[in-house]
Amino acid sequence: MTESSEAEAAQKSEVTRVITGVIFAVLLIFLVVLSIGSPIVTIGNEAESMAYSVLVFLPVVVVCVLAILKSARADRASSLTQRTPGSLVGSLAKKTVRPADSDQGKGQTQPPDIKESARAG
Amino acid sequence: MPLSTFSPVIAELGFVVLAACVFWAGCKRFGKWPTTVFFLGSVLWTGPLENFAVIRGAYTYYGYASQVYHAYPGYLMWLGLLPFWIVLGWFVFAMSGFLIFHDVLLTKKRALVQAAASGLFAVNIDLMMDPIASSNSLWMWLTGSFKVFGVPIFNFLGWFLLIFVYDLIAWHTIFHSKPMRGLDVAERAIFRKGTPVDEQIHSGRLVFRIIALETVVIILLTVSTQLIDYVAYHVV
Numbered sequence: 001m002t003e004s005s006e007a008e009a010a011q012k013s014e015v016t017r018v019i020t021g022v023i024f025a026v027l028l029i030f031l032v033v034l035s036i037g038s039p040i041v042t043i044g045n046e047a048e049s050m051a052y053s054v055l056v057f058l059p060v061v062v063v064c065v066l067a068i069l070k071s072a073r074a075d076r077a078s079s080l081t082q083r084t085p086g087s088l089v090g091s092l093a094k095k096t097v098r099p100a101d102s103d104q105g106k107g108q109t110q111p112p113d114i115k116e117s118a119r120a121g
Numbered sequence: 122m123p124l125s126t127f128s129p130v131i132a133e134l135g136f137v138v139l140a141a142c143v144f145w146a147g148c149k150r151f152g153k154w155p156t157t158v159f160f161l162g163s164v165l166w167t168g169p170l171e172n173f174a175v176i177r178g179a180y181t182y183y184g185y186a187s188q189v190y191h192a193y194p195g196y197l198m199w200l201g202l203l204p205f206w207i208v209l210g211w212f213v214f215a216m217s218g219f220l221i222f223h224d225v226l227l228t229k230k231r232a233l234v235q236a237a238a239s240g241l242f243a244v245n246i247d248l249m250m251d252p253i254a255s256s257n258s259l260w261m262w263l264t265g266s267f268k269v270f271g272v273p274i275f276n277f278l279g280w281f282l283l284i285f286v287y288d289l290i291a292w293h294t295i296f297h298s299k300p301m302r303g304l305d306v307a308e309r310a311i312f313r314k315g316t317p318v319d320e321q322i323h324s325g326r327l328v329f330r331i332i333a334l335e336t337v338v339i340i341l342l343t344v345s346t347q348l349i350d351y352v353a354y355h356v357v
Binding site for chain 2: 011012014015016018019020021022023025026027029030031052053056057059060063064066067070071
């Protein structure tokens with residue numbers, strides 16, 4: 001898991017929230033704002049129109065909630081993976097074999113700043 | 122029912138704002154150029170199809186004409202016989218479905234399954250939206266076709282096909298560069314030179330695919346409407 005995949009997961013989560021927000025706004029415009037004056041009652045009697053509204057409303061809500069949860073979980077998982085001991089060791093190892101150090105003839109590896117590495121993920 | 126002059130304003134302005142939000146989300150996820158092409162493609166995809174349906178007399182968008190003053194057509198922005206917010210609406214649903222099913226929920230499934238899910242999702246939204254919109258006269262059904270809750274059945278088939286096919290076009294042409302089954306022979310003959318690099322969007326190929334599949338969808342809808350009406354009125 002790299003920083004770029006963490007950023008991608010975060011971006012995906014943000015975009016999903018915006019998109020589902022838009023879908024909910026469409027539902028709000030049509031079910032609430034435009035329904036003032038009870039045009040939806042033209043579907044049938046009040047009970048029928050209520051049942052119809054719930055039936056068609058539910059799948060949309062379920063899909064949107066699932067999308068939000070899945071993208072948020074992926075985002076969380078990706079940030080957690082970035083902070084596991086394995087990835088910390090990986091980032092430390094990277095730091096010890098930095099080619100710039102040997103090129104400059106320093107010969108010695110720099111002691112890594114663990115806090116910094118952990119923060120950087 | 123008396124018409125509220127606020128309804129078309131809410132719908133028109135609402136969809137301009139929502140389309141801007143979806144455009145932003147698309148840019149963030151796929152980049153500015155692919156999202157712009159997706160938007161322009163959706164205008165080219167839905168504009169002629171909707172105008173064709175209006176010309177055939179299936180429905181009209183002039184429910185609010187002359188409500189504010191004599192020559193006022195009911196909405197501010199038009200694309201032929203079609204208010205522009207309808208085109209924006211198609212873009213909103215096409216891009217939302219694409220993002221939700223290709224990018225989040227069904228990432229490991231085939232493009233065909235993702236597109237079908239997107240199409241069904243759009244039909245579901247329309248099942249809620251259409252009875253309200255038509256009873257508010259945002260659009261008015263004029264056709265004598267068999268209706269459920271005041272909405273002709275072929276409309277739902279139309280919604281599914283429009284989103285499903287455009288989703289496939291976008292996936293094969295804008296976000297990937299892949300051949301589409303059934304069109305590849307014609308494309309090989311037309312686009313001999315300048316085969317696109319994988320990363321580029323071939324605009325000529327996109328326009329060709331949109332026009333070709335638009336024709337197929339129009340024929341399919343015309344035939345299936347007759348079939349649905351025959352079954353509804355004579356058999357059931």
